[in-house]
Amino acid sequence: MIVKLSPQDIRRYNWYIWRFFIGCFAILAIMLLLVAFQVFGPLPSFRELENPKSDQASEVISSDKKVIGKYYVKNRTSVSFKEISPNVINALVATEDSRFYEHSGIDFQRTFSIIAYNLIGKKQGGSTITQQLALNLFSERSHNPVKRIIQKLQEWITAVKLERNYTKEEILTLYLNTVDFGAYNTYGIHSAARTYFNTTPDKLTPDQAALLMGMINGPGLYSPINHPKNALSRRNFVLRRMDEEGYLSAGQAEEYKQKPLGLNFHPIDHNDGLATYFRAVLKREVQKLLVDKAIFKSDGVTPYDLDRDGLKIYTTINATMQQYAEEAQRTYMRDLQAQFNAHWKGVSLWKSIPTFKSLLDKGMRQSDRYASLKQQGKTEDEIKKDFDTPTELNLFTWKGDIDTVMKPIDSIVYNKMLLRNALMSMDPTTGYIKAWVGGTNFEHFKYDQVKMGTRQVGSTAKPFTYAVAIDDGFSPCMQIANQPVTITGYGDDWTPRSSPSETIPGMVTLRKGLAHSQNWITAALMDLVKPVPVMELIKKMGITSTVPPYPSICLGTFDASVYDMTGAYSAFANQGIWTEPTFLLRIEDKNGNTLYSNTPKVVQALNPQTAYVMTYMLKAVVEEGTGHRLQWKYGLNNPIGGKTGTTQDNSDGWFMGITPQLVTGVWTGCEDRAIHFRSTRLGEGANTALPIFALYMKKIYNNPELGIQKNVDFAPPKSGVNITLDCNAYSQQQQGINEVDKKLGF
Incomplete structure (x- = not known):
């Protein structure tokens, strides 16, 4: 049924419709006015519109202008x-x-x-x-x-x-x-x-x-x-x-x-990409720096937030060299771990390592799983039962992560038997760190072994004692009888051991003694130069850990970081000048304004002649001594100095390599010193650390764009060298001195 509306009805309904729309418009207008007058909350100010806030990631930028990481919310x-x-x-x-x-x-x-x-x-x-x-x-x-x-x-x-x-x-x-x-x-x-x-x-x-x-x-x-x-x-x-x-x-x-x-x-x-360990260390350093230097935003009050304020952090790391270092580590550590596993296959850890039970207990208590269970209020018995109950776990291997079912306590055993490794490489003239590999896998093992960790340095400490002797005027050609030495006057008498198979009999020159890492020759030198000058030189060359003034420091009984040791060896390659290892160049805000610029410390740790003579002696390590496999196995016949280091029971393997343009330190060992290779042939630094240096340097030399020249030798000091390096001439000099002494009745 159709209802016909009168003109009055139509006008009335039209008026209702218009009132509805006018009312809606009025409400909208009133609401807009109330919003404009900020009745319902503040609106962005003109200043906020000019500078809108939006969380921005801070970027870590390498020396070759690549973004190698970010910090962000x-x-x-x-x-x-x-x-x-x-x-x-x-x-x-x-x-x-x-x-x-x-x-x-x-x-x-x-x-x-x-x-x-x-x-x-x-x-x-x-x-x-x-x-x-x-x-x-x-x-x-x-x-x-x-x-x-x-x-x-x-x-x-x-x-x-x-x-x-x-x-x-x-x-x-x-x-x-x-x-x-x-x-x-x-x-x-x-x-x-x-x-x-x-x-x-x-x-x-x-x-x-x-x-x-x-x-x-x-x-x-x-x-x-x-x-x-x-x-x-x-x-x-x-x-x-x-x-x-x-x-x-x-x-x-x-x-x-x-x-x-x-x-x-x-x-x-955060767990992926280049230089993961370095980025974690850098973040802590930058955050501390912003606080210590009182670096605030333009209002002078608000601190910078590294995860939100879009800072640009310029570093010395070279992305290409960093990649080469990480590749060298992955390539060799995969093989070395296989050697380690084969070496321990069928051997009882409980019988071979007396402290193994306590190591496992310590590892359990330091784990994230233990902390989580403690927070849940679990008792020690309940926690032990949890660790003995098989569950799904993700484990690191050099062939990639694997998911498996395993008792958590067995996963601790597995991780304890994994070899760790760290590498740092720097330019000795500027102190700029070019590559930093703090561990084997940041996702699984967060602890940085370059700067945060210290380990016993072993024979890599020997050059410090030789440097003091050279500084006192000794020649690398000076001969010392390679026989047992007992040093007294510093508490208990100290007599170092020397492996019979590695001991060179008779009179041995200092250069040969260092090249072949002879303990008795080094101890005899220590007896001549005394511990305090050696300790003082070690500290002067940037070692920040404790170094007691005892004779045994000549064989590396003290602990130090890869960071400090690499910095110390840079003084040998840089005419005696120790330049503080540097990884941070400057910090800029998101608009490009410089907030901080770094200036490295510089110390003349050695006189230039001593440093040059030490490079001559360290080259002997590679030419004829414990680092000779660099030449015969890896074909690195260019001017390279170095020193291997192997600590007691093969717990730590080191190699320090120096060239005029690059100094690199490498360390290898397990998390706990009690777990190690049981033979020196496998556990020495020449087998555990040197190959990584070799693979890294081969990649460096094969890339001319990096500017690291292969056949550049260490330059002698401008003032010349008055210490005799020619051993034939030195013998004639000594013979002449002896004849004069006889005539004078000495």
Whole structure:
């Protein structure tokens, strides 16, 4: 039945409709006024609009201008508009806001059309790119409907302010630097391009840009890793929109739609990438530095947050050399671990290592699992039962991590039997550290063995005693009887041992004694020069750990870090000048302002002549002594000095290698000194540490771009050398001196 309305009824209903719309408009206007007057909460100030806050990752930058790591809460690195491919801009505008260049922050035409779409059941987003930017920068989306309406009005006002303060290009750049791209805490177009395609934003192709821009409204739903079908469909939708908006031709769009996703997935994680141990040490150092030096933001009060403020940390690490060092470690340690496993196969650890039970108990109590169980209130018996109950575990191996079922206590045994290794390489003239490998796998073993850890240095300490003797005027050609020595006057009498198979009988020159690491020759020198001058030289050359003034320090009974030992040996290669090992150059804020610049300490530890003579003696180690396999096995016949080191019971293996342009220290051993090779043939530094140095240097020499020249020898001091290095001439001199002494009746 059709009801016919009178003109009066029509006018009355029209008035109701108009009153409804006028009322809605009035409410909207009042709400906008209340929001503008900040009744419902503060709006961003002009200063905040000029300097919007967004968590930015701080970058660790190598000496060859590569980003080798980041510190972040949100993995975000800002880029400029010029660094973003037009494909990204076109894909974004076509998909998210096709009228972006026409509106002033709020697109009312889009808003009302969206209302109509939603009324008929087609859900559409009504926010412009500028409104989305306002939300990203200054608030978090509320799930309360009433609060969300107020928040929406706040976004409108903020969006208009943004449009007044920024150009369209700047708004697009800010937006793309703040967007969440899902996987592995990836924020911003820079991180997204790196994570999903291992490229930079300026090189993104149309299909790559379409994939990333398609993720914006649902980084989880359209994840190409977790939901590749959804991602492909969404990417093709974006390509269609680019075609419709005239950014691509129909043919181009169809061509790109046929392509696979083409991912080159490189998730960024604190446990991955180059120099993981170094980055962990660097972070602690920078955080301490910012506090100790009272480095604050422009207000003079607010401290910098390394994980949020986008600092640029410039380091001395060379990314290529770092990669070579890590590759050398992986290559050789895989083989050495196989030697170690074969060496211990079928041998009872409990019988061979008297302290093994206590080591396991200590390892259990130091584990994360033990701490977690303690926090849960478990008793010691309950914890022991847990460690004896098989469970799923992830273990490190040199062939890759493995998932297995094992008793946690057995996993501690497994880890105790893993060899560890550390390497540091530096330029002796500048002190700049070029490579830092603090351990074998940062994800599984966090402890840094380069700087944080110290181990007994063994025979790598012998050159310090020889250096004091050379400084006193002794010649490398001086001969000493290689026989047992007992040193008295420092508490208990001390008589070092010497392996019969390695002892060279008769009179031995100092150079040969050092080359073949003869204990009795070194002890005899110590008896001549005394412990205190040796201790003082060791400290002068940068060893920060305790070095007691006892005769035994000549054989390396003290502990030191790879960091300190490498720094000390750099003085031999740098004409006696010890330059503090340096890994941090400067820190800049996100705008490029320098916050801190580092100046290394410099000390003349040795006179230039002594340092040069020591390089001559250390070269003998490689030419004829314990480091000779560098030549016969690895073919490194160029000028290289070095010293092997093997501590008591083969617990630690060392090799210190020096060239005029590079000094490198390598250490190998197990976590606990009680676990080690049972034979010196396998456990000596020449077998456990030297090969890593060799593999590293071969890679260095094969890359001329690094500038490390192979055939450059150590330069003599400008003042010349008055210590006799020619042993034939030295013998004649000594013979002449003896004849004169006879004539004078001495």
